[in-house]
Amino acid sequence: MDPATHVPSLDDIRAAAARIAPLAQVTPVLRSSSLDRIAGCELHFKCENLQRVGAFKFRGASNAVFSLDAASAARGVVTQSSGNHGAAIALACRLRGIPATVVVPRSAPKIKLAAIADFGARIVPCEVAQADRDRVTAQVLGETGGSLVHPYNDARVIAGQATATLELLHAVPGLDVVMAPVSGGGLMSGTALAAHYLDPRIEAIGAEPEGARDAFDGLAQGERVTGRTADTICDGLRAELGPLTFAILRQRLRGILLASDAETVAAMRLIFERLKLVVEPSAAVPLAAVLRHPRRFAGRRVGIVLSGGNVDLDALPW
């Protein structure tokens, strides 16, 4: 199985759930009657901001790290990440007792860098451009003989992210829609696959910032969009789809909805106020998209994966 091309099966997702059960949190699903009134539909929030490292990323990272055979694991894991995935790999490697190296662009938020370092990973800085990230990553892989765990274009990672939706659908049967933010597409791929396998009537809908709409445009034109520079406050949503996640989303997604940064900030504030949850801007994009399209969701039962809560509390965007 080549993790860069394999589409996770239901068995893969169930195996991931069993593998990470001793490691990851079963996060709560929360509701707010006032948010339901505002949105005109029934919203169920899967709280991955309450996951370890404060983001869903720990699911995929721990599934990938604990999938490695002993000999590969001993040489360590290498990844590139602007933040949450790096912290997740760092913690998963610490739990398995193996070395982690995270290649991090110099633009990454301080809070996310600190988390990676706290979990004991080696941080190797790189420039922001994808080409430089890849060059530095290849160099580290060559030096260490370690295993690459890509943040999203990886079947083990996607299967891990899918476990959030397994839990959501188990906790809330009968959803009409599941939504997640789209960046590299790992979370959305896992979300869409889990929903498809468990109940193919459920619509999987992605949400993307207007300023990082590569998935929206790529799916519309049937070809992956690469090389753009994202312009959004959603620091977790600046990646572009990979070949594997593009293929999965093309097959399994009902659509992608866009939200402006202003709409996302308003939705983020509603989540703080009404759900009493700390979320990062990226996590609020699906709610922003729901509020922008009230007729599309009127009266429906909608599950939303709140992707993460790692936000700089000294720079809240309101």
Place this chain on the structure above:
Amino acid sequence: MDPATHVPSLDDIRAAAARIAPLAQVTPVLRSSSLDRIAGCELHFKCENLQRVGAFKFRGASNAVFSLDAASAARGVVTQSSGNHGAAIALACRLRGIPATVVVPRSAPKIKLAAIADFGARIVPCEVAQADRDRVTAQVLGETGGSLVHPYNDARVIAGQATATLELLHAVPGLDVVMAPVSGGGLMSGTALAAHYLDPRIEAIGAEPEGARDAFDGLAQGERVTGRTADTICDGLRAELGPLTFAILRQRLRGILLASDAETVAAMRLIFERLKLVVEPSAAVPLAAVLRHPRRFAGRRVGIVLSGGNVDLDALPW
């Protein structure tokens, strides 16, 4: 049974749990391994900030409102409250379909006033001094023939607040300590009684701001302290113990620990950062007290009731 003097029994608390089960949330208990490392003990947070109206107050209010016989209920409920209890009474009355009147001091935070009005209660303003609150409340009771539900000196309210600890001890067996903030003492009385009935080895410890230490001083001198003016950012903790809550705490509390406002703000920020939860300052006082007394809690299993999450997001105190 006079609610102003009756000490709730375990049966009263269990009846409250059954009565409010269709109304209130069973809130999650959350942990953070990084907070455990910082505190040097095992912390279990009962998330009443995720309760309806954003605070534990809904438990006691709904238990009291749904305890009324039909004839009394029809004349409505009257209370005085600087905020969360008022919103909780308003929602409980709306759910029962009866009128609510809330006497509110002019100093109450905007966010809390808006919540009371949103739930359809009539708001009657009064001055901050307790004498004026009581005068206006008596006047409204005379006009309406309604039932008074005191925010804390009431057995029905205390039994309702106790249900949070029933749930906590069910979710986390074997706690050594349970803690809650102390203001009028309704939450702490319920917390201490539930712990005592279910496992008398559990220590019940209160937490109070240095600037509102009437319970600390009153319990130390064996006599209730009244008439002080509180000086703390914890807007939920400015009340003083009532005769009933004083008697219960005197019998059931192992002690009260103090925290400065600066310590409380630091603890509040840790709860935002590590637990990803929005809490109001009052809710952070127990964690602040734990961090101030590391030796007292070292290695122990501590349950903390996070009392509420209604904070002005435009004026976070850091």
